[in-house]
Structure formats: structure tokens, C-alpha cells
Amino acid sequence: MSIIKAIKHRTSNAFMTDEDVASDLIRQILDAAVCSPVHHRTDPWRFLVIRGEGRKRLGDVMADHLAQDIEDPESPKNVKFLGKIRDKALRAPVIIVVGAAKSDKTQALMVEDVATANAACQNILLAASALGLNAFWRTGGVTYSENTVSALGFEVGTELVGFIYLGYPKKEVPPKTRKTAEEFIRWMEN
Numbered sequence: 093m094s095i096i097k098a099i100k101h102r103t104s105n106a107f108m109t110d111e112d113v114a115s116d117l118i119r120q121i122l123d124a125a126v127c128s129p130v131h132h133r134t135d136p137w138r139f140l141v142i143r144g145e146g147r148k149r150l151g152d153v154m155a156d157h158l159a160q161d162i163e164d165p166e167s168p169k170n171v172k173f174l175g176k177i178r179d180k181a182l183r184a185p186v187i188i189v190v191g192a193a194k195s196d197k198t199q200a201l202m203v204e205d206v207a208t209a210n211a212a213c214q215n216i217l218l219a220a221s222a223l224g225l226n227a228f229w230r231t232g233g234v235t236y237s238e239n240t241v242s243a244l245g246f247e248v249g250t251e252l253v254g255f256i257y258l259g260y261p262k263k264e265v266p267p268k269t270r271k272t273a274e275e276f277i278r279w280m281e282n
């Protein structure tokens with residue numbers, strides 16, 4: 093498939109089976125991820141692959157993040173709510189947390205290393221799609237919390253850019269009808 097066709101064919105599909113994804117497939121996908129462009133050779137990509145029981149630890153991190161803003165997290169209503177949040181980490185057999193580590197290089201700009209990590213996420217989505225897998229890019233407030241960075245064992249100063257839920261499709265969803273770029277373009281030619 094041409095690259096343009098592959099880009100247009102990719103569609104986010106949240107419905108995944110419980111079937112695990114082989115480690116060598118995950119490695120192939122992450123090898124594609126680190127082909128994203130990078131300035132000053134900072135190599136900022138950081139990936140945490142969460143699967144199996146590890147997902148329960150992620151669920152706890154997600155629930156703890158929300159619990160800190162809840163007055164009474166022990167109330168039956170909130171216990172139920174936080175239980176549902178924990179279960180969100182079980183929506184796919186594999187979750188890849190993607191971050192950009194802070195570089196020691198003086199020329200490095202965090203905004204650019206975050207751009208590299210975001211481009212890596214798109215490579216993950218495209219590589220997964222090419223391998224017949226679903227990948228769904230999610231974030232939420234938990235992504236941007238320093239507590240999450242440390243709870244998931246990333247280096248201090250790392251900025252997380254996404255939680256990519258990965259698995260085999262439960263049901264196919266048709267490719268979306270996409271806009272053309274026309275309405276977003278301005279040309280400056282003289």
C-alpha cells in the first residue's frame with residue numbers, strides 16, 4: 093500500500109479483543125516509532141509497554157489521579173466511579189505510554205522533543221494499522237501530571253504525550269470520510 097493510502101486507510105478503533113500482542117510485533121512497531129524526525133539527535137523517545145497484570149497498576153495510577161480531586165473518594169458512589177476508571181486500563185491487551193525525555197543538550201528544546209514523541213505516536217498508529225492491529229491514542233489529565241511520570245518510572249522532566257491502546261480489532265470499522273485540506277490552506281507566493 094502506498095504511504096498516502098496507508099495514512100488515509102488508518103482509522104482509530106477502540107474495540108479490541110483480549111488477545112495479547114506478541115513482543116516482536118510491539119518491537120517492530122516501536123522501531124517504526126523511533127524513525128520520527130528528531131532535532132539535535134536528542135533521542136527523546138521513551139516507551140513503557142504495559143500489558144497483563146501491569147494494566148492494573150496503570151488503572152491504579154489513573155484512579156489515584158482523579159481521586160486526589162475528589163473530596164470523599166471512599167464514598168460508595170466514588171468507589172464505584174474510581175473502579176470504572178481502573179477498568180479503563182483493561183480496554184486493550186497492551187498500552188504503550190509514550191514520553192519525551194528532557195535532554196541535557198543545551199541546544200535542545202522541549203517543544204521540539206515533544207513534537208518528535210508526537211510524531212512517534214503517529215508512526216505507532218500507522219505501523220499498527222499496517223500489521224492488522226488497532227491502535228488508539230488517548231490522553232486525559234493523567235498524561236500531564238508529574239505524579240504519573242514518577243509513578244510509571246519515567247525520568248524526571250519527561251513529558252508524556254499519549255497512552256496508545258493496542259490490540260486486535262474486535263470488529264472492523266470502515267475508514268472515515270476525511271476532509272480535504274482545502275479549508276486549512278493559505279498560500280504565500282509573492
Ligand SMILES: Cc1cc2nc3c(=O)[nH]c(=O)nc-3n(C[C@H](O)[C@H](O)[C@H](O)COP(=O)(O)O)c2cc1C
Nearest residue numbers: 102103104105210227228229230231232253254268
Ligand atoms: C493527543 C491526542 C489525544 C487524544 N486523546 C483521546 C482520548 O483521551 N480519548 C479519545 O476518545 N480520543 C482521544 N483522541 C482522539 C482519537 O485518538 C482519534 O484520533 C479520534 O477519535 C479520531 O479518529 P481517527 O484517528 O480515526 O481520525 C486523542 C487524539 C490525540 C491526537
